[in-house]
Amino acid sequence: MDVPEEPRAFRYDGEVEPGEKRHLRYEVSETYLGDPVEVPVTIINGDEPGPRLCCTAAIHGDELNGVKVCQELAARYEPGDVRGTIVIVHVVNVPGYQAQQRYLPIYDQDMNRSFPGKAKSNTAERMAYAVWEAFVSKCDLGLDFHTSTRNRTTMYHTRADVSNPAVERLARAFGASVILSGGGDEGSLRGAATVAGIPTVTVEMGKAHRFQPLLIQKALDGVESVLAEYDMVDGSVDWPGWWRIVDPADQKAWLRADRGGLVEMQWGPYPLVRAGETICTITDHFSRDEHVVEAPFTGLLVGVLENPVALPGHPLCHLVGLNEETTDEIEAEIRSGEFDGYRANGTVWHRGEEQH
Ligand SMILES: [Zn+2]
Numbered sequence: 001m002d003v004p005e006e007p008r009a010f011r012y013d014g015e016v017e018p019g020e021k022r023h024l025r026y027e028v029s030e031t032y033l034g035d036p037v038e039v040p041v042t043i044i045n046g047d048e049p050g051p052r053l054c055c056t057a058a059i060h061g062d063e064l065n066g067v068k069v070c071q072e073l074a075a076r077y078e079p080g081d082v083r084g085t086i087v088i089v090h091v092v093n094v095p096g097y098q099a100q101q102r103y104l105p106i107y108d109q110d111m112n113r114s115f116p117g118k119a120k121s122n123t124a125e126r127m128a129y130a131v132w133e134a135f136v137s138k139c140d141l142g143l144d145f146h147t148s149t150r151n152r153t154t155m156y157h158t159r160a161d162v163s164n165p166a167v168e169r170l171a172r173a174f175g176a177s178v179i180l181s182g183g184g185d186e187g188s189l190r191g192a193a194t195v196a197g198i199p200t201v202t203v204e205m206g207k208a209h210r211f212q213p214l215l216i217q218k219a220l221d222g223v224e225s226v227l228a229e230y231d232m233v234d235g236s237v238d239w240p241g242w243w244r245i246v247d248p249a250d251q252k253a254w255l256r257a258d259r260g261g262l263v264e265m266q267w268g269p270y271p272l273v274r275a276g277e278t279i280c281t282i283t284d285h286f287s288r289d290e291h292v293v294e295a296p297f298t299g300l301l302v303g304v305l306e307n308p309v310a311l312p313g314h315p316l317c318h319l320v321g322l323n324e325e326t327t328d329e330i331e332a333e334i335r336s337g338e339f340d341g342y343r344a345n346g347t348v349w350h351r352g353e354e355q356h
Contacts, residue, residue, distance in 0.1 A: 001051055001140050001141075001166075001230075003049060003050055003051055003084070004049050005049060006049055007019075007045075007046065007047060007048055007049045008049065009045070010043055010045050010052070010085050010087070010138065011138070012026070012043075012134040012135060012138065013026075013134065016043045016045045016085075017045065018045050018046065018047055018048075018049075018079070019045065019046075019047045019079045019080075020043075020045050020079060021042070021043070021044045021045070021078060021079055022042070022043050022045075023040070023041075023042050023074070024040075024041050024042075024043070025038035025039065025040055025041070026038060026039045026041050026130070026131075026134060026135075027130075028094070028126075028127045028130035028131060029095075029123065029126065029127050029130070037094050037095060037127070038094065039089060039090075039091060039092060039094055039130075039131060040089075040090040040091055041087070041088065041089050041090065041135065042070075042073075042074035042086075042087075042088040042090065043085065043086075043087050043088075044074070044077050044078065044079055044082055044085065044086040044088075045079055045082075045085045046079050046080075046081070046082035046083050046084050046085060046232070047079050047080055047082075048082075048083040048084075049083060049084065050082070050083030050084025050085070050230070050231065050232045051084045051085075051140040051141060051230050051232060052084055052085040052086075052087060052138065052139040052140045052141070053084070053085070053086050053087065053139060053140070053141045053142070053143070053223075053226065053227070053230070053232065054087045054088075054089070054135060054136050054138075054139035054141065054142045054143070054193075054198075054200075055069070055070055055073060055086065055087070055088045055089070055142075055143050055144075055145070055223065056089045056092050056131075056136070056142065056143070056144045056145065056189060057069065057070045057089070057090060057091060057092070057144075057145040058090070058091040058092055058093055058096070058097050059092040059093050059111045059112045059144065059146070059189060060093065060096065060102040060103070060110075060111070060112060060146060060147075060149070060208075061091075061093040061094075061095070061096020061097040061098070061099060061100065061101055061102060061103070061104075062096070062097075062100050062101050062102050062149075062150060062208040062209055063102070063145070063146050063147040063208050064147070064208065064209060064210060064211060065145065065147050065205045065206055065207075065210065065211060065212055065215055065216055065219070066144075066145020066146065066147070066203070066205070066219070067090060067091060067097075067145075068211045068216050069145055069216055069219045069220060069223070070088045070089075070090040070145070071090065072216070072220055073086065073088055073220070073223060074088050074090070076220070077233075081233060082227070082232055082233060083231060083232050083233070084230070084232045085139075086227075086232075087135050087138070087139055089131060089135055089136075092111060092127075092128075092131055092189075093111045093127075096111070100209065102149055102150070102208070104123060104124050104127075106123055107122075107123070109122060109123060109124035110124065110187075111124050111127065111128055112185070112187070112188050112189060113185065113186065113187035113188065114127075114128040114187050115128045115132060115136075115187055115188060115189045115191075115192035115193070116128065116129065116132045116136075116137070116192045116193075116196065117129030117130070117131075117132050117133075128189075132192070136189065136193055136198065137196065137198070139198055140198060140199075141170055141198065141199055141200070141226070141230065142189070142190070142193045142198055142199070142200030142201070143170075143174065143200070143201055143203060143222075143223065143226065144189050144190055144200060144201070144202050144203065145202075145203045145205065145219065146202055146203065146204050146205070147204065147205055147206050147207055147208050147210075148204070148206070148207055148208060148303055149208060150207075150208045150209060151305065151306050151307035152207070152303055152304060152305055152306055152307075152315075153206055153207045153303070153304060153306050154204045154205070154206060154207075154302060154303045154318075155178065155204070155271055155300070155301070155302045155303070156176060156177075156178075156204070156205050156206065156215055156218060157176050157177075157178040157179065157180055157204050157302060158171050158174055158176040158178075158179050158180070158201050158202060158203050158204070159179070159180045159181075159182065159184070159190065159201070159202040159204060160179055160180075160181065160190075160201040160202070161181065161182060161183045161184070161194055162179060162181040162245055163181070164194060164199065166199040167194055167199040167200070167201065169199070169229070170199045170200075170201050170226065170229075171201045172243070173225055173226045173228075173229035173230075173237055174201055174203065174222040174223075174225060174226050175221070175222050175225050175237070175238050175239060175243070176203070176218075176222065176243070177243045177244065178243070178244055178246060178300065178302070179243065179244070179245045179246065180246050180302065180320060181245050181246065181247045182247075184200075184202070188202075190202045203219055203222070204302075205218075205219060207306070221238050222238070224238065225237050225238035225239075244326055244329060244330065246300065246320055246322065246326065251297050251299065251319075251320070251321025252318075252319070252320050252321060253296070253318075253319055254303075254315040254316075254317070254318050254319075255279065255293060255296070255315070255316045255317050255318075255319060256312075256313050256314060256315055256316060257282055257293075257310035257311065257312055257313065257314045257315075257316055258291065258312055259282055259291055259310075259312055260282075260309075260310060260311050260312060261282040261283050261284050261285075261289075261291070261309075261310060262282065262283050262284075262285065262308060262309060262310075263280055263281070263282055263305060263308045263309065263310050263316065264280060264281050264282075264283070264308070265279070265280045265304065265305075266278045266279060266280050266281060267279045267280070267301060270334050271300055271301040271302070272298075272299075272300055272301075272322075272327070272330055272331065272334065273295040273298065273299060273301060273319070274295065274298050274327075275294075275295055275296065275297050275298045276294055276295060277294065277295050278292050278293070278294055278295075279293050279294065279295055279301070279316070279317055279319075280293050280316055280317070281293065282310055293316060295319060296319075297319070297321045298321065298322055298327055299319045299320050299321040299322050300319070300320050300322055300330070301317050301318070301319055302318050302319075302320050303317060303318035304316070304317040304318070305317060
């Protein structure tokens with residue numbers, strides 16, 4: 001990463017000078033009525049030189065925890081606090097956000113399959129291109145905040161291509177205890193940015209349509225730790241008590257229901273399941289017929305269904321296989337109390353969090 005010796009202006013279409021903090025709205029498209037579709041952006045350009053960190057949220061419009069993280073970041077840092085620049089794109093998918101849905105409401109396009117985008121293409125790719133050109137491509141590092149899709153929840157973790165040392169450094173600095181390794185999907189912001197030489201990590205945190213304060217606090221601590229790692233702020237890197245890189249290359253599966261019925265989660269209290277253990281049951285309304293869903297292999301439940309009804313083919317949980325060594329390590333963490341307070345039944349993975 002090339003860090004200049006002198007502080008530099010941040011240029012998009014406009015220019016934010018060193019020592020300046022600017023909140024702006026950046027036009028990325030138009031409505032049917034010809035009104036501008038504008039993305040809210042905060043740029044905090046430090047007094048002193050340093051790297052540029054890009055934080056993005058709500059590429060999926062109903063994933064709100066990251067939006068709150070961005071609001072807090074934009075309020076927390078001033079140019080006098082920072083070496084380098086923090087670029088915060090509070091809401092990438094504005095039409096989806098306004099409709100409180102994952103995809104662009106027009107033709108259900110997925111903005112997280114549309115990066116780096118194109119100037120002359122479909123709506124999602126044009127919008128992605130506008131955000132990419134003005135902000136993402138001007139940065140050195142990226143953090144992209146997500147949650148599970150609606151009716152599910154996800155364990156707090158990061159996704160990162162740790163085969164790339166620059167990405168691994170960023171993921172470790174962010175400090176989530178579980179890093180799922182692997183390249184991003186084609187067209188994802190993480191994948192496109194990393195390919196373009198901008199190490200980027202996806203942060204997965206909890207549920208759509210909610211603010212979950214403890215997860216938000218954890219993510220803010222993660223950003224602070226990243227800023228410390230790259231010497232953008234004073235302070236130290238906040239290493240988690242434990243962390244594991246999970247390589248899901250061998251075994252990773254969304255377990256799906258084979259019949260319709262009422263789902264009752266049985267796993268827990270920890271998100272580690274051994275091969276053959278019961279994850280959930282599916283019963284009919286007369287309680288005559290119970291179908292047991294077992295873990296096909298030992299692994300970590302990183303995502304689970306919340307809406308307790310299922311159809312054949314409906315995803316029940318996302319299980320990532322663990323090798324024997326990692327399983328033993330995580331069991332040791334469980335014994336040492338690191339997982340205490342994690343609740344069962346798929347609602348909460350973060351200790352002490354209220355249930356709602
Ligand atoms: Zn998402």
